[in-house]
Amino acid sequence: MNEILENKKLKEFPFDIPQGYFSTLEGRVRARIDSENENKSAKVWRTIKASIALAAAFLLIMGLGGVVLKYSTGAFNSNNIVAEQIDDEIVDSIQTLLLQKGIYTAFVEDSDVEAAYNQIVESINENEDLSEAEFEEIIKEYLNTLPTTYSNLLAEEFNK
Amino acid sequence: MTADESSILQNYRDGNKDVAFNLLVRSYGKRLYWHIRQMVASHEDTDDILQNTFIKIWRSLDSFRGESGLYTWLYKIATNESITFLNKERSKNKFSFTSFEHKLSNSLTVTNDFKGDDIQLALSREVLRLPDKQKAIFSLRYYQEMDYKEIAEILDISPDAAKASYSVAYKKIEAALKEKF
Numbered sequence: 001m002n003e004i005l006e007n008k009k010l011k012e013f014p015f016d017i018p019q020g021y022f023s024t025l026e027g028r029v030r031a032r033i034d035s036e037n038e039n040k041s042a043k044v045w046r047t048i049k050a051s052i053a054l055a056a057a058f059l060l061i062m063g064l065g066g067v068v069l070k071y072s073t074g075a076f077n078s079n080n081i082v083a084e085q086i087d088d089e090i091v092d093s094i095q096t097l098l099l100q101k102g103i104y105t106a107f108v109e110d111s112d113v114e115a116a117y118n119q120i121v122e123s124i125n126e127n128e129d130l131s132e133a134e135f136e137e138i139i140k141e142y143l144n145t146l147p148t149t150y151s152n153l154l155a156e157e158f159n160k
Numbered sequence: 161m162t163a164d165e166s167s168i169l170q171n172y173r174d175g176n177k178d179v180a181f182n183l184l185v186r187s188y189g190k191r192l193y194w195h196i197r198q199m200v201a202s203h204e205d206t207d208d209i210l211q212n213t214f215i216k217i218w219r220s221l222d223s224f225r226g227e228s229g230l231y232t233w234l235y236k237i238a239t240n241e242s243i244t245f246l247n248k249e250r251s252k253n254k255f256s257f258t259s260f261e262h263k264l265s266n267s268l269t270v271t272n273d274f275k276g277d278d279i280q281l282a283l284s285r286e287v288l289r290l291p292d293k294q295k296a297i298f299s300l301r302y303y304q305e306m307d308y309k310e311i312a313e314i315l316d317i318s319p320d321a322a323k324a325s326y327s328v329a330y331k332k333i334e335a336a337l338k339e340k341f
Contacts, residue, residue: 004337005330010283011303013194014276017203022193026185029214036215 164188165230172221180221185214188231191304192238198299199242201267201288209245213238228313235300235314243292264288282340286333297322298329 164187172180192213197206216237224233246260253260265285268274274281287298293315300306300314301322308319308326315322 004341005283005302005334007279009277010280012276012280014274014280014284015197015203016273016275017193021207022189025189025210026182029185029211029218030181032211033215033218 161226161229162231168230169224169226181218184217188234189214192234195235195299195304196238196242198284198287198303199239199292199295200245201264201284202271203273205245209238209241213241216241232310232313235310239296239300239314243296246292261289279337279341282337283333286336290329290332294325294329297325298333301326302330 164183168180168183168187171177171183189210193206193210196209196213197203200206200209213234217234224230228236246264249264250260253263256263265288268281268284268288274284276284287295290298296315297311300311301308306314308322311322311326312319317325
């Protein structure tokens with residue numbers, strides 16, 4: 001009875017895969033890369049601007065509410081609440097940036113990306129009328145300074 | 161470094177990017193697909209995660225420093241993408257009466273593309289019920305037959321932690337299967 005998991009049949013792949021799936025995979029991934037290259041820059045910048053405006057408004061509201069909550073319950077965690085507002089595309093953009101900077105070699109989870117995003121939003125809020133290039137520069141500078149345990153450090157900062 | 165890895169990186173650095181890209185997808189597509197599918201169950205989600213993995217790898221190949229093998233790096237991204245996906249789906253399910261793990265394991269029989277027998281189905285269900293990191297460790301060790309050092313690199317844990325987690329998962333699954341068969 002001990003050898004139930006040693007049965008070789010159990011190690012066989014048990015799923016059907018659509019016919020031709022792997023022979024068309026290269027073409028489909030390449031088509032997505034080409035398409036995203038064409039659209040990404042302008043689209044991401046538009047989305048980031050809209051998202052920052054939303055996050056800035058949200059931070060302001062939560063900041064006011066948070067002061068009351070923090071002193072009444074001690075349990076306010078803006079990091080988690082703001083994280084609810086994050087658009088998937090922004091998270092994806094930041095993950096790609098992290099990857100390009102070599103930071104993704106650490107095991108990056110959603111909470112890390114959200115913390116990085118929140119920090120970036122704060123930096124942007126301190127600087128009005130940024131151009132796209134200046135915005136990218138802030139992100140790059142910020143990512144360069146991050147230690148691999150940055151999510152914990154930022155979480156501590158948010159909870160002070 | 162394997163012959164495939166050397167060839168991909170050499171072609172990429174020599175400017176033969178089309179050749180490097182095709183080699184990358186051909187060499188690792190099936191293995192990564194299998195690993196992802198054991199973690200997320202559905203073909204459509206696996207396809208999406210696999211494509212995202214290759215896109216991220218391709219965009220970041222310039223920064224690949226070769227400290228770990230390309231093979232390990234690919235699995236790290238694929239595993240991370242799978243866990244990110246599972247976290248998002250779990251979050252969407254948080255107000256449901258049925259647990260996400262239960263839904264995930266039941267999804268195996270919703271479509272007709274599970275071709276295994278009853279014991280294979282029971283095994284896949286038990287794997288899908290494991291915590292995400294343990295699911296990844298079990299898949300990498302049991303199905304992909306990686307050693308603990310490679311698994312440790314992929315998940316940024318120690319080889320001892322990988323071994324301990326696999327042992328717990330193995331015993332848990334074995335006990336569940338013995339009850340049924």
